[in-house]
Amino acid sequence: MQTPATPDPNAGPLYIGLSRFARLWSVQRGRLVSARLEGALGRAIRCESTTGEIVEFCLRREQLDFESEGSPRTPHATIRMNPKDWSRVFTGELHVMAIILAGRAPFPKDQRRLLMQFSMLLQTTMLSGTAGNE
Amino acid sequence: MSSAAPRPTVSGDATAQPSPAVTEAYARFALELTFEDIPADVVEIAREQILATIGSCYAGSKMPSAARIAAGLRILGAGETATLLGAPGRMPAPSAALYNSAVAQIIEWDDWVIISHTGAAVVPTVLAVGEMVGAPGRDIVTAVVIGNEINGRTSRAIQKGAYVGNSMPNHQIETPLLASRLLGLNVTQARRAVSHSGFLAMESCPIGWMSDSKVFCNGLPAMWGIVAASLAKEGLVGNLDMIEHPAGLLSTVSEVVDQAELLKDLGREWYTRTLNTKRHPSCxxxxxxxxxxxxxxxxxxxxxxxxxxxxxxxxxxxxxxxxxxxxxxxxxxxxxxxxxxxxxxxxxxxxxxxxxxxxxxxxxxxxxxxxxxxxxxxxxxxxxxxxxxxxxxxxxxxxxxxxxxxxxxxxxxxxxxxxxxxRQLLGARDRPFDHAIKFREGASGLLDPKTIEEAIGALRSLERCEDVRHVTRILET
Structure with missing residues (x-):
């Protein structure tokens, strides 16, 4: 599933936040990806809110592809946080790793590098965003 | 100097590429490089690196936790071998290397080549063992260059697959090799020293980067490298291919190991030229x-x-x-x-x-x-x-x-x-500053002004000194 032009009106805050990330990511056209961060590309990432909302996607160099519901693919990494932390991550004030280091999100050994790489790309993208380039 | 030829892997996989004998090549490089092999500008960078790192040690020794580290290390025994930079008294070489390596990083005032911090591990190791054996100044400078060259290459090899920073486990490679050189080990013994040093890969826990655990434990490769070389010198047997083996140190700490980086232009292109120092203490x-x-x-x-x-x-x-x-x-x-x-x-x-x-x-x-x-x-x-x-x-x-x-x-x-x-930090390789400023800031209050200038002069002509202890005596507080 490609990046939606407008979020589903019935979508939850996680989907809305990630949709904004997807739009800003597309604007950057891969400029934020370096050799050290490109390990985050092409991987299935599952984001979960403690409210039960789940969104899965795959980050590609120039766009973010949301996965359909019920995708059979096993995600390469799962990020599970409470809505308050997701909200601060979507403003760019914090990144996912900050929540992990605060002890409020899991950090499985086999997902660490992907979580660190995606964490940096997500925050940089959100802090690169202004009304003008959305 | 000689370079090692590729040899077959031990994996038994017929499609596997030959794995270069990196441990052997590094051991030969560390034991055989001479002062005369090193270009003059690289020597000058290494001298300045030593000056700047000692300045960092002095400044770090003023932090409250430095005294706690010095006191706690006394459990390892007393000794008169090596100088504590910024603290009274002396210690056995491994303990002094640990203290000096820790205080060099305590306020994040240490340097790096390529993407890996180096001086805070390399300089304390070399100074402590150098004092132990009475090494000439040119051997100290040569060893520091060797440390940078190996460290830069190992960091490049694992930068896509390891959690990098100044806790990088690649210090477990260069520190035993530097100690091996100064303690007079042969190539086989030096390879075994790397095995003893690297068997327990020192990966850092990210949460520890908030406390003095990081400061102290980042000094461990300096101490352990010296102990590992000492053990190998006494005949303790270790693996001979700990660096490049598919189940060796680098593959243990990194999901990706770019073998081609490990020996790339070793002895021809000088990674020491990429040295970045810091004008101010912070990440x-x-x-x-x-x-x-x-x-x-x-x-x-x-x-x-x-x-x-x-x-x-x-x-x-x-x-x-x-x-x-x-x-x-x-x-x-x-x-x-x-x-x-x-x-x-x-x-x-x-x-x-x-x-x-x-x-x-x-x-x-x-x-x-x-x-x-x-x-x-x-x-x-x-x-x-x-x-x-x-x-x-x-x-x-x-x-x-x-x-x-x-x-x-x-x-x-x-x-x-x-x-x-x-557009660039002060202290980057393309934006240098006078490292005497850093030394003076660190040494201020620990050495009198005349001694500070004497020390700067001695460190800037270190290769002319016949015994490094003549210089470290000036550095004692």
Whole structure:
């Protein structure tokens, strides 16, 4: 599933936040990806809110592809946080790793590098965003 | 010098590429490189690196936790072998190397080549063993270059697959090799020393980067490298291919090992030339912004931090990432420092703190990492005024050519706005500064002014010294 032009009106805050990330990511056209961060590309990432909302996607160099519901693919990494932390991550004030280091999100050994790489790309993208380039 | 030929892998996979005998090649490089093999400009960089690193050790020794480390290390025994830089007394070489390596990093004032911190591990190892054996100055300088060359290559090999930073486990490779050279081991013994040093791969726990655990444990490769070489010299048998083996050190700490980087142009291209030092103590990603803050303060004679209405920071994404690493803590990072649940170490990675303290004092040194400044009204006020934004151009410049840029904009409550921008940090290989400044700042209050200048002179002509102990005697406090 490609990046939606407008979020589903019935979508939850996680989907809305990630949709904004997807739009800003597309604007950057891969400029934020370096050799050290490109390990985050092409991987299935599952984001979960403690409210039960789940969104899965795959980050590609120039766009973010949301996965359909019920995708059979096993995600390469799962990020599970409470809505308050997701909200601060979507403003760019914090990144996912900050929540992990605060002890409020899991950090499985086999997902660490992907979580660190995606964490940096997500925050940089959100802090690169202004009304003008959305 | 000789280079090692490729040999078959031990995997038994018929399609596997031959694995170069990296451990053997590094051992030969470490034992056989001569002072005359090294270009003059590389020698000069290494001399300056030694000067700057000792300055960092002195400054770090003024932090409260330094005295705790020195006291705690006494359990390993007393000795008269090696100098503690900035602390009274001497210790056995492994303990002194550990202390000096720890204080070199205690306020994040250490250097790096390519992407890996080096001087804080290499210089203390070389000085401690050098004192132990009475090595000539040119051997000290040569060993420091060897350490940089090996460290730069191992860091390149694992940069896509390991958690990097100054806790990088690649120090477990260069430190035993440096000790092997100075202790007079042969090639087989040096390879075994790497095995003893690297068997337990020292990966850091990210949460420890908030406390003195990081400071102390980052010094362990210096100590353990010396012990490992001593064990190998006595005949203790270790694996001969610990670096390159598919189940060896690098593959254990990194999901990706780029074998081609390990021996690339070794002895021909000098990675020491990529050395970056720091003018101010903080994580490298913060330094351009810190310099901007100091410049803003200097421009405003009547500057009152309490009248700042907005403090805006722009830079590469990696700076923002580091800056907010500990910002989700509950209670917050400042309260946890107050409670001694963590220490100032967390603030060394906090761009916001370094910038705010620099703006308040017009400088950043060890004093800004003491509680008086951390909990000051001025910093408390600025904490509520600071904002960060990513600058995509600076972000790209960092990844394209390691340009550590930043822009700081200070808005006062009367509407005045001051902006400073730096495209590269002071101390980068393409923006050097006089390392005597760093040495003087560190040694101030520990050595008298005349001795400080004598020490700078001795370190800047180190290769002419017949026994490094003649120089380290000047460095004793």
């Amino acid at each position: 490298a990603y913060n330094l351009a912004a810190i310099e901007c803050a100091i410049a803003v303060k200097a421009r405003i004679p009547d500057f009152d931090p309490l009248r700042v209405s907005k403090l805006e920071i722009e830079g590469p994404g990696v700076m923002l990432y580091v800056a907010s690493r500990f910002q989700a803590l509950e209670p917050d990072v400042y309260e946890q420092v107050r409670q001694e649940a963590i220490t100032h170490v967390a603030l060394c990675f906090d761009a916001g703190y370094g910038i705010m303290a620099s703006l308040v004092d017009g400088e950043l040194g060890f004093r800004q990492y003491l509680n008086d400044r951390i909990f000051s009204d001025e910093v408390r006020h600025l904490r509520s005024r600071i904002e960060f934004r990513a600058d995509p151009v600076m972000h790209a410049a960092y990844y394209a050519d390691y340009q550590y840029g930043a822009r700081v904009r200070v808005t006062m409550d009367d509407g005045r706005v001051y902006v400073e921008e730096r």
